[in-house]
Amino acid sequence: MRRLLLALCAAVTALALGAVPATAAGPTTGSGGPPAEFGTDWHDPITAGPPVATPDTTSCHVTVAETEFRDYTPYKSAYTPPEGCGNRWNKVVLRLDGSVAGRQYDRLGYLRIGGVEVLRTSTPEPSPGGIAWHVEKDVTRYAATLRTAQPVEMLIGNTVNETYTGVIKVKATLTFYAAEGRAKPADAPDRVLTLDGAHEAGTAYEGSLTVPRNSERITAEVYATGSGGGCEEFWYLAVPEAAPYSCKAAAGPHREVRIAVDGKLAGIAAPYPTVWTGGWSNPFLWYVVPGPRAFDVRPVEYDLTPFAGQLNDGRPHRITVSVAGVPEGQSGWSTPTNVLVWQDAKASRITGALTAHREGTPGGTTAYRPGTGHRVTADAHHSLTVSGYLDTSHGRVATTVARRVDASSAHRWTAGEDTDALDARWTDDESVTVHGRGPATTHRVHRAYTMDGEITGAAGPRLRTVMTMGDRADSVTLRGGERTGWSRLDDTWTGDAAYHQNVPRDQRHATGVSRERYRLLGPGSCWDRTLATAQGELTEDRFRC
Secondary structure, eight states: OHHHHTGGGSOSSOOOOOOOOTTOOOOOOOTTOSOSSOOSOOOOOOOOSOOOOOOSSOEEEEEEEEEEESSSOOEEEEEOOOSSSOSSEEEEEEEEEEEEOSSOOOOEEEEEETTEEEEEEEOOOOOSSOEEEEEEEEOGGGHHHHTSOEEEEEEEOOOOSSSOOOOEEEEEEEEEEEOOTTOOOOOOOSEEEEOEEEEEETTEEEEEEOOOTTEEEEEEEEOOEEOSSSGGGGGGGOBOTTSOSSOBOTTTTOOEEEEEETTEEEEEEOOOOOOOTTOTTOGGGTSSSOOTTSSSOOOEEEEOGGGHHHHTTSSOEEEEEEEETOOTTOOOEEOOEEEEEEEOTTOSOOEEEEEEEEEOOOEEEEEEEOSSEEEEEEEEEEEEEEEEEEEETTEEEEEEEEEEEEEEEEEEEEGGGSSEEEEEEEEEEEEEEEESSSSOEEEEEEEEEEEEEEEEOTTSSEEEEEEEEEEEEEEEEEETTEEEEEEEEEEEEEEEEEEESSSOGGGOOOEEEEEEEEEEEETTEEEEEEEEEETTEEEEEEEOO
């Protein structure tokens, strides 16, 4: 529906997402229970995910940004490494604290240090009296950049005028935890690189990359987000040209984030269907507990080590990032890219070669069924396997990366898009096997993303949105066939909210409930927390571990 295309800015009230410490208090609702409908104030944004685990060692703090965003002017400053914590840290944690009051849309932003994107985030929409939120992120992998003085750039594009009054205030700090005693230095990359001369090339993002000649492991991370309030913000709802719907794409709803080295496909991935805090035409869904990843956009990651022999020649190489399925000329995707490099400390140069490259033919179907209730069903799949070797100071090491992405969805809507619903699932299966001295090591990850949502009453006086989202990942590490590590993530979010449209705030009579259960399990560790809300109040905050 057309209103859904404006979902990111569908209301001028509040919503949010953030993180809270493990010592969070219980529900704030009094003995009388939650109110019958939303008022003009509500609980600060909160998420059920865990804080970053840190060691009990010497810590040092550096403020990298403290500013207000009123327009689209980037904030710029300089970063200086801390003193007193050494320069080989066990952990580095980025913490962002924000506040906003009045009326404002949700906004997308980034923080870059030395050109490296260390955070991609979105903001809550405020209540009249204002809300505050908090985000934590483990940024230890960017330690190589943080060891020297660097320029800082941050932007959360915003508009402030007589209608949209919310000024976004933020403070971003880095806390460095020294490597002391049992807290050893983290196995962080030796270099963190960005693409030189990066620019838009049609629907792709392209730049050159020159890596050290002794690189023995190379990975890339792409902060891929569909945003901007247009159709690519809701890419999973796109339909073929024959169907009467607001967002069209010849290939239908399938999107795939791809990375290529010198024109050869090097990695494929399924993007997460992030919903920003004004999404699906109903900010009342997300005021207290936002959808998964909305405040901390996790990058898509690729292992490019099979291409290291090719990249290690000391010359610049062309890196291209693209999003398959986007209509030609359509904007809306952002794909900033970092490249992480581990070097062979005992060799000035290592050589190797790409030995195998097997790409499955991208497949799938998109079918439109007209009628009183329109329906588009779609499925897609793609696979890629690449292998390469390197002759390192510790012998020949061969790496094989295999990945497969699958997607399936059923999208139905009625005339005028008064009812609009989607039931979709995406899977992304990856296996990285390394053969060197000793038994082979294999790391496997199965990722599954789900979305089951429906809007009703979009053309009527009262709009209702019901939504369930899932973000799941199971990983296992095997050495010589024996399991040496594993983890399981299950982040499930549900909500149901309704309000009267096109009336003053005090006549909306909005109601909304939401629930998030975040489970992260691994050897000797457990995090299992459930949050629930009603009409903006926190009604449940339960730990099960």
